Amino acid sequence: MGQKTNPNLFRLIIKKKYSASWYSDKKKYSQFLKEDHLLKEIIINNFEKFFKISSLTISREESVNKNIASFNICLLCPKEKEFYLNAYNFFKEQKNAISQKITILFDIKEEKLLDCTFLAKKIIKFLKKKTLKELSKFKKNNIYYLQTNFSKNLFGNANLTAKYIEDQIQKRIPYRRVIKQTIENIKLSGIKGAIISISGRLNGAEIARSEIKRYGKVPLHSLNSDIEYCQHKVNTIYGIIGIKIWLNKA
Numbered sequence: 001m002g003q004k005t006n007p008n009l010f011r012l013i014i015k016k017k018y019s020a021s022w023y024s025d026k027k028k029y030s031q032f033l034k035e036d037h038l039l040k041e042i043i044i045n046n047f048e049k050f051f052k053i054s055s056l057t058i059s060r061e062e063s064v065n066k067n068i069a070s071f072n073i074c075l076l077c078p079k080e081k082e083f084y085l086n087a088y089n090f091f092k093e094q095k096n097a098i099s100q101k102i103t104i105l106f107d108i109k110e111e112k113l114l115d116c117t118f119l120a121k122k123i124i125k126f127l128k129k130k131t132l133k134e135l136s137k138f139k140k141n142n143i144y145y146l147q148t149n150f151s152k153n154l155f156g157n158a159n160l161t162a163k164y165i166e167d168q169i170q171k172r173i174p175y176r177r178v179i180k181q182t183i184e185n186i187k188l189s190g191i192k193g194a195i196i197s198i199s200g201r202l203n204g205a206e207i208a209r210s211e212i213k214r215y216g217k218v219p220l221h222s223l224n225s226d227i228e229y230c231q232h233k234v235n236t237i238y239g240i241i242g243i244k245i246w247l248n249k250a
Contacts, residue, residue, distance in 0.1 A: 007220060007229040007246065015226050022060035032060065035069075039135060043071060043146075046131050050086055050123055051075040054157045070145040075124075076160055087123060124148055155182065155189040158230030158245045165198075165243055166234045175202050179213045186215065186247070193218040193248035200234075200241035208239075218248045226250040 008016050024032050036058055047053060055074040060067060128146050135144045154160050161182060168178040179196055186194045193216030201208050219225045226249040234241040 162232035
């Protein structure tokens with residue numbers, strides 16, 4: 001039972017919360033469901049160029065002929081070297097949208113003049129405006145709010161660890177080394193237990209197989225344990241590789 005059910009769904013209301021919290025009539029339910037799917041795609045396409053999204057939650061409220069939807073986005077601030085190069089190209093393209101002071105200060109020779117957090121805040125402000133414009137075109141009567149938070153620990157979240165493994169596999173680093181490194185980092189982050197399983201054509205082998213690595217205790221049957229689960233796909237030249245991660249936080 002523990003391996004067949006989704007641990008996040010199994011612990012709903014007891015330990016986990018819904019990613020979308022709203023209620024509607026039968027007539028509007030299908031519309032809101034389609035809207036949620038499309039709005040999530042717009043936000044992910046805009047923000048994932050610079051940041052890794054760990055979680056995205058939606059909450060709705062209905063007023064007179066208007067629908068108010070608020071999005072809470074949890075982001076991870078990327079590494080400085082990668083972020084500087086992406087930010088430089090971004091500022092080069094969007095000179096008119098962003099103040100000239102930043103574009104003058106920000107140069108490849110003078111990268112260290114600007115702080116990474118300062119750049120991140122400026123880019124988030126611009127991305128918020130861009131996404132809100134796109135969302136307002138979707139329906140005129142609707143009102144949207146965006147809130148962003150930063151997650152400090154990369155290996156404390158199952159989605160972020162899965163994306164880290166995806167980046168390493170796409171760089172053609174051996175999967176066994178990647179799994180060992182992730183488990184060591186999970187130990188340092190203070191998580192009690194973890195399970196990582198990778199399946200597919202590993203290292204380009206002709207026959208597909210799966211490998212599982214464990215650390216600590218991961219009680220899948222007990223509802224009191226706070227277990228976070230993630231299922232992720234990696235597109236490679238030799239096929240799709242599946243990643244599954246279980247993290248025991250408490």
